[in-house]
Amino acid sequence: DTGVSQDPRHKITKRGQNVTFRCDPISEHNRLYWYRQTLGQGPEFLTYFQNEAQLEKSRLLSDRFSAERPKGSFSTLEIQRTEQGDSAMYLCASSMGTGPYEQYFGPGTRLTVT
């Protein structure tokens, strides 16, 4: 257990529905990252926060995706109007400091869109 928690661990939804995932980072970590991982592939960066500011977004993050970290602690990732191609593992990671160093990952949320 790295200290990063994610909820829910599994989510099954129908196409077109909205889903929201939560990530609680290691408490003293100021940086929080979201990644997406599909089967057999490495994680792909989606976005990251330094404290409450969202500083970087990947072009993978379409308009249907939004992430927040309102108080610089936990973060939420929402996907609107889900599509089957959104099925993946959504991973959260956190780190301390001013660079992408020593990122510790949570267990992930497995999303299945039917």
Added chain:
Amino acid sequence: GESVGLHLPTLSVQEGDNSIINCAYSNSASDYFIWYKQESGKGPQFIIDIRSNMDKRQGQRVTVLLNKTVKHLSLQIAATQPGDSAVYFCAENRPNNAGNMLTFGGGTRLMVKP
């Protein structure tokens, strides 16, 4: 290419032997590298990292070697144990890409035979 990649998708070793997992990267500006271990259904677990001003770093039973001349990274695991069976990912930080994200390779599966 622009991606971090791995030479071998699957590596099978005998328990007690040493394992070497290789990774090639293409961005000469990358300044930080991490190895992660990922077991089925779990998030990536931090193993060891190295900055580009070093060529070797040792941890407990693991050693990372960085050869910047040929843009090659390796993870050596000494006295491999069944619990080491997992998928291993290398990841790099590219400072010219906002410098705040990790780019992952595709992974190598390590299978340890008892």
